[in-house]
Amino acid sequence: MTAPATTGPAPDALIRLSGVTKTFGSTTALKDASLQVSRGEIVVLLGLSGSGKSTLLRHLDGLEIPTSGDVEVLGAAVPSLRGKALRALRSRVGFIFQQFELVPSLTVLENVLTGSLSRVRGPRLGLWGYAKTAKIQALEHLDRVGLLDRAYQRSDTLSGGQQQRVAIARALMQKPDILLADEPVASLDPESSDQVMALIREIAADEGLTVVCSLHQVDLAINWADRIVGLRHGEIVLDTPTTDLTKSEVMEIYGRVATTTAELRAVQVELTDAAIDAASAATDAPAKAPVA
């Protein structure tokens, strides 16, 4: 297995984790994790459920504070940031999530505009509260993600893949240096997953974004990442350029479980079938005799 790159300073690193341990009660979510990410890199975090991927991501914009160790992002010691300084960091770090986190009753355009809120003061009411330049920018970002024609539609009328593209456009409103993505395609079908990952990669290249993204699908990681970081029980057990990733390394992260989109899909179908069988067995079962 490729030794994790725990030492050696990368002069252009935008992200540095050094010996980060995070415990929640008796659970160790991250254990002595060290990682550096250079400007423009696309890094995918792989690992089983509970291996610490989200916890690692959440440390990068101060949503978690390490129990021990250092987290430096864009030159700032993240755990020590408070108030205005923390907001300033977060305005440079976009974050997208599995469940998109859009406001369903707002239009697509309004959702995108909320991405600019870290840069403007006070609450906004509908489209009127935003500057014309912000609206133009938001429309440009919607065009960028292929959804300009949906700008005035309610966001909950869009498909999952489209909603994630809206979330990407919203993140772009922040003009971020770094994009964090926590399982951004976990709720999407394979085709939409591929489209969203392709879009992230394309935008990252165009905008010079640094991306750290957690995924469950090894095939997507291989297609879209520059570098793969593997986590197991909170430890970084693999750190390798994607081109060097071997099957045995993947097996070491995951053991014998589904790892490709097709395999995960097959497991989902199996589970759904099993649930349907269980439900119909319950319906077919003779009704219990009433208690006398």
Ligand SMILES: Nc1ncnc2c1ncn2[C@@H]1O[C@H](COP(=O)(O)OP(=O)(O)OP(=O)(O)O)[C@@H](O)[C@H]1O
């Ligand atoms: N706020 C919290 N309180 C208590 N335990 C937590 C908290 N956040 C995470 N954990 C625990 O830390 C461990 C790592 O969780 P984390 O969400 O980082 O894993 P993950 O690899 O992102 O999992 P998944 O792929 O399912 O999202 C898990 O055991 C989880 O239950």
